[in-house]
Amino acid sequence: SRTPGKVLPSSETGNLSVLQPLSNLGIKISFPYLGNLGFLGRYVEILGAQLTLPPVSSSYSRDYPLPPLLSMGETLNYYTVIDSLQSSSGVQHGALVSDNINHTSYYTYDLSSYLTSEYAVTSDNNRTELLLIPPLPSYNTEFPRLVLGSQKASEANMGIKIRVQLATFSTN
Numbered sequence: 483s484r485t486p487g488k489v490l491p492s493s494e495t496g497n498l499s500v501l502q503p504l505s506n507l508g509i510k511i512s513f514p515y516l517g518n519l520g521f522l523g524r525y526v527e528i529l530g531a532q533l534t535l536p537p538v539s540s541s542y543s544r545d546y547p548l549p550p551l552l553s554m555g556e557t558l559n560y561y562t563v564i565d566s567l568q569s570s571s572g573v574q575h576g577a578l579v580s581d582n583i584n585h586t587s588y589y590t591y592d593l594s595s596y597l598t599s600e601y602a603v604t605s606d607n608n609r610t611e612l613l614l615i616p617p618l619p620s621y622n623t624e625f626p627r628l629v630l631g632s633q634k635a636s637e638a639n640m641g642i643k644i645r646v647q648l649a650t651f652s653t654n
Contacts, residue, residue: 492632501628512611529647531593541629549626551575
């Protein structure tokens with residue numbers, strides 16, 4: 483039995499995460515190994531980063547639609563959103579891309595600026611995390627849901643993917 487309001491890792495939920503705001507279920511994304519990039523060289527620069535979130539294909543249908551837009555909020559803890567994830571054109575909404583023929587859908591986010599600033603943080607206690615947020619008023623009035631698989635999910639091509647482009651330099 484879990485206490486309401488607790489964060490539950492996907493390793494305890496069959497490598498799945500669920501977003502359903504009216505049920506108080508949210509998805510938080512963190513990058514616990516970001517600090518390890520320093521081991522790749524004396525100087526490491528993040529040139530670009532893209533996050534792709536493909537919903538579990540069996541979790542949505544015409545009767546159980548996916549949220550059309552999902553913003554991401556930077557959080558210091560699960561509940562306190564300090565800022566929305568930004569891009570050069572403003573707040574990122576991760577617009578849903580759907581391929582109804584192959585039954586694949588996904589949301590994408592540019593994490594280049596976010597990961598660059600997080601990599602510069604020197605203490606893990608000061609790192610933020612990302613929280614998926616459906617736009618208002620749908621947050622309080624509709625019943626969309628999103629089910630994501632972690633990188634350890636069993637269904638092929640189901641897990642969250644991040645692609646990071648790095649420049650590394652080593653000096654003797």
